Amino acid sequence: MSLPPAPRRSLFRWRPDQQWEGYLFLLPSLLGFAVFVILAVTMSLGISFTSWGLTGFRAFVGLDNYRALLRDPVFWQAVRNTAFYLVTIVPMQLALGLAMALALNQGLRATGVYRLIYFMPVVTTVVAGAIVFRLLLSNNGLINVWIQHFAQFTGLPVTPPNWLGSTRYARWAVVILTLWKNTGFTMVIYLAALQGVPRELTDAARVDGAGGWQRLRHVTLPMISSTTFFLFVYQAIGAFQLFTEPFVMTRGGPANSSLSVVQYIYLAAFRDIRMDKAAAMAWFLFIFIFAFTLIQNRLQRRWVYYETE
Amino acid sequence: MKIHRRSVLVLLTLIALLALSACAPPATPVAPPAAEPPAATDQPATTDQTTAEQPAAAAVTLTWALWGSPEEVVSHQRVADAFMAEHPEIKIEIWNQPWDDYFTKIQALWASGDTALIPDIAFLWPTPRYAAEGVLENLDSFIEQSGYNLDDYWPGLLESAKYQGSVYGFPRDIEVNVLYYNKDLFDAAGLAYPDETWTWDELTAAAEALTVPGERYGLAMEGGKFSKWLNQNGGAILDDYVNPSKCMLAEPASVEAVAFFADLMNKGYAMRPADLGQAGGDQAVFIADQAAMIIQNTSRVSGFNQAGKAYDVAVVPIPEGGQRWNAAGGAAWVMSAGSDAKDAAWTFLSWLQSTEGGEQVYTAAGEIFPALQSTANSPAFMTDQAPANKQAIIDEAAASGVGGFGYFPEWGELDGSVIGPGMDLIWSGEADPATALPALCEQVDAFLASYGYPK
Numbered sequence: 017m018s019l020p021p022a023p024r025r026s027l028f029r030w031r032p033d034q035q036w037e038g039y040l041f042l043l044p045s046l047l048g049f050a051v052f053v054i055l056a057v058t059m060s061l062g063i064s065f066t067s068w069g070l071t072g073f074r075a076f077v078g079l080d081n082y083r084a085l086l087r088d089p090v091f092w093q094a095v096r097n098t099a100f101y102l103v104t105i106v107p108m109q110l111a112l113g114l115a116m117a118l119a120l121n122q123g124l125r126a127t128g129v130y131r132l133i134y135f136m137p138v139v140t141t142v143v144a145g146a147i148v149f150r151l152l153l154s155n156n157g158l159i160n161v162w163i164q165h166f167a168q169f170t171g172l173p174v175t176p177p178n179w180l181g182s183t184r185y186a187r188w189a190v191v192i193l194t195l196w197k198n199t200g201f202t203m204v205i206y207l208a209a210l211q212g213v214p215r216e217l218t219d220a221a222r223v224d225g226a227g228g229w230q231r232l233r234h235v236t237l238p239m240i241s242s243t244t245f246f247l248f249v250y251q252a253i254g255a256f257q258l259f260t261e262p263f264v265m266t267r268g269g270p271a272n273s274s275l276s277v278v279q280y281i282y283l284a285a286f287r288d289i290r291m292d293k294a295a296a297m298a299w300f301l302f303i304f305i306f307a308f309t310l311i312q313n314r315l316q317r318r319w320v321y322y323e324t325e
Numbered sequence: 326m327k328i329h330r331r332s333v334l335v336l337l338t339l340i341a342l343l344a345l346s347a348c349a350p351p352a353t354p355v356a357p358p359a360a361e362p363p364a365a366t367d368q369p370a371t372t373d374q375t376t377a378e379q380p381a382a383a384a385v386t387l388t389w390a391l392w393g394s395p396e397e398v399v400s401h402q403r404v405a406d407a408f409m410a411e412h413p414e415i416k417i418e419i420w421n422q423p424w425d426d427y428f429t430k431i432q433a434l435w436a437s438g439d440t441a442l443i444p445d446i447a448f449l450w451p452t453p454r455y456a457a458e459g460v461l462e463n464l465d466s467f468i469e470q471s472g473y474n475l476d477d478y479w480p481g482l483l484e485s486a487k488y489q490g491s492v493y494g495f496p497r498d499i500e501v502n503v504l505y506y507n508k509d510l511f512d513a514a515g516l517a518y519p520d521e522t523w524t525w526d527e528l529t530a531a532a533e534a535l536t537v538p539g540e541r542y543g544l545a546m547e548g549g550k551f552s553k554w555l556n557q558n559g560g561a562i563l564d565d566y567v568n569p570s571k572c573m574l575a576e577p578a579s580v581e582a583v584a585f586f587a588d589l590m591n592k593g594y595a596m597r598p599a600d601l602g603q604a605g606g607d608q609a610v611f612i613a614d615q616a617a618m619i620i621q622n623t624s625r626v627s628g629f630n631q632a633g634k635a636y637d638v639a640v641v642p643i644p645e646g647g648q649r650w651n652a653a654g655g656a657a658w659v660m661s662a663g664s665d666a667k668d669a670a671w672t673f674l675s676w677l678q679s680t681e682g683g684e685q686v687y688t689a690a691g692e693i694f695p696a697l698q699s700t701a702n703s704p705a706f707m708t709d710q711a712p713a714n715k716q717a718i719i720d721e722a723a724a725s726g727v728g729g730f731g732y733f734p735e736w737g738e739l740d741g742s743v744i745g746p747g748m749d750l751i752w753s754g755e756a757d758p759a760t761a762l763p764a765l766c767e768q769v770d771a772f773l774a775s776y777g778y779p780k
Contacts, residue, residue, distance in 0.1 A: 069457075069458050070432055070435060070436055070455070070458040070460060071435065071436060071438070071458055071459055071460060072436065084775060087775065088775075089768060089771075090742045090743065090746075150603075154603040154604075155600055155603055155604075178599070178600075178753075180599065180603060181597065181599030181600060181603065181753055182599075182753055182755065183749075183750065183753070183755060269599075269745075269746065269749055270599055270746070270749035270750070270753055271746040271747065271749040271750045271753075271755075272742070272746040280742075283738075283741065283742070284738075286428065286429055286432070287737055287738065287741055288735070288737055288738040288741075289432070289454065289458060290738070
């Protein structure tokens with residue numbers, strides 16, 4: 017039996033020696049993926065070009081939904097808020113997560129206990145966390161009481177902010193909750209990456225006379241840059257998709273000051289029964305995220321180091 | 326940890342794809358999609374599917390959709406049982422969901438188009454929004470054929486369940502906002518109790534006298550109820566609530582009314598709505614003596630009676646030369662256009678909305694202030710339980726009218742995304758009514774134009 021000249025390995029090309037049972041095992045989840053992701057995503061693209069209400073299709077409207085979005089001030093407010101979440105949450109989360117990971121990587125005693133404590137918010141229900149933070153951040157909540165004590169103690173002119181009731185601080189309340197919730201995840205990933213940094217590199221740098229900061233700056237950080245890149249993009253997508261945190265804690269208010277794009281998508285779909293507008297916004301968001309990720313992917317060549325290259 | 330470029334790319338593509346699917350409607354939303362219907366109790370609770378047990382003789386089975394706490398479902402079941410005793414040929418099955426899930430689930434049922442699943446009679450708010458989607462039955466012909474009396478409803482109330490001039494539902498109750506006052510605090514301050522002669526000046530003076538900075542506010546009221554001040558003073562939100570052409574919030578009478586409420590807060594006599602929400606709502610602050618007066622609908626009565634507060638109600642003070650006014654609205658019973666037993670559904674619906682039927686049972690249970698004037702004037706409402714001054718509630722109800730909200734399908738979006746957020750800025754003290762309201766009106770007008778109003 018003569019085999020054809022080495023075929024290109026392809027996921028989709030069937031080869032006689034391939035085991036079909038494998039696909040059978042995959043079938044249930046592939047079916048689920050097809051119905052609940054691929055079909056839903058394709059549908060939403062179609063819906064975004066129609067007038068579509070509760071009972072379904074009414075008319076094709078072309079790009080009208082997208083044009084209306086461009087003129088919708090609330091949508092742009094939500095975009096600005098989401099951009100705010102992006103530029104605050106992502107860098108703060110990376111910096112905090114890295115700092116915590118570095119601290120835990122010193123080989124201190126009871127590292128496991130701290131790791132557990134810092135990771136606990138990640139596996140806590142965000143709704144429960146939001147309700148607790150609503151209490152902590154309320155006018156007479158614990159955090160404001162501390163701020164008051166701090167002001168009295170130091171004599172500094174600090175007045176406790178109205179976290180949830182003023183347009184200036186509501187977004188910060190969401191940022192605080194999100195940092196509490198997600199930084200543990202960043203820490204754990206960084207911790208794993210730090211443990212993969214070859215000991216001989218830092219030792220060599222030490223022999224060459226590099227101090228702690230220099231070793232961090234010139235050895236450790238470049239060695240974990242691929243992790244930083246992954247976390248950066250992953251957390252950025254998470255920030256783009258922020259929903260539950262503002263939804264539960266501030267309801268997007270006051271005055272839409274903490275409304276996120278995904279929350280506005282939800283309101284359009286289920287409060288206003290505008291499935292068409294919601295679908296158009298979802299695709300807008302997809303384009304934002306996709307473009308953002310693509311740009312990051314291009315930029316990574318400048319700063320991300322892969323050991324295999 | 327080694328990460329290869331290719332695996333990063335594959336991973337990111339997957340995440341991007343999941344990102345999109347995550348943008349699809351969430352399966353279990355955690356909070357209500359629309360503004361809370363005025364007079365319904367705001368106690369979302371665990372779901373409890375109750376099914377009526379009836380003899381198998383029933384020829385027709387109706388599905389009756391509603392939201393409610395377990396206690397409320399007990400009373401709904403009592404209503405269903407009373408109906409089935411009178412009409413053994415019809416069986417009522419309750420489909421109950423907690424408030425948080427009700428609207429998404431019922432929307433899904435209607436969207437399915439499956440008559441076997443679609444509830445025949447449903448509790449709903451806001452009716453015009455759904456009537457516009459074509460999922461509700463136009464009740465005009467049933468009303469005409471049976472001679473059902475629409476005049477028994479409080480003035481303006483049926484407007485909230487109309488769409489394009491036709492009746493699509495019957496409000497079960499009416500939100501009647503009255504002034505609750507704490508008698509003990511009034512006595513301690515040596516103040517006379519409020520009555521129908523009070524104007525805004527007396528209210529301001531009393532609120533000032535009752536305020537203890539850092540401890541107690543004279544008055545607390547949810548920001549969403551500001552249309553009361555507006556209409557009392559001859560102001561308005563829109564020029565027309567069915568087919569609006571312009572925003573009226575920047576008119577002098579409107580600005581004056583909004584400024585009145587904002588001043589009470591800026592002077593510290595009234596609690597800011599955002600603070601009220603954080604403090605647990607008006608029921609909590611009234612019971613805890615953190616507010617001496619609140620303005621709220623009748624759903625607070627049972628809570629205050631249970632807490633044993635010494636309180637009474639009065640009509641809400643009006644401005645000098647103003648008029649008494651109450652926003653007419655309440656969640657309504659509707660019939661699905663996809664019902665497969667419309668005649669039986671009408672029999673049930675018209676029984677529900679009669680003083681001899683459902684209205685009386687709900688009212689006697691203390692759950693609602695009835696939509697029908699005859700029920701309000703019957704012994705079912707005129708009990709000897711607190712509050713003593715029930716006449717004040719009837720007087721406010723009699724002053725009901727259009728003007729609290731729009732009756733066009735896009736009202737929920739306009740109020741939730743534009744007007745509500747705009748008013749937030751004023752209630753929080755961040756904006757001044759005289760400058761903020763004209764800016765808000767520009768946004769409202771742009772919104773109306775974007776949907777092609779006036780039509």
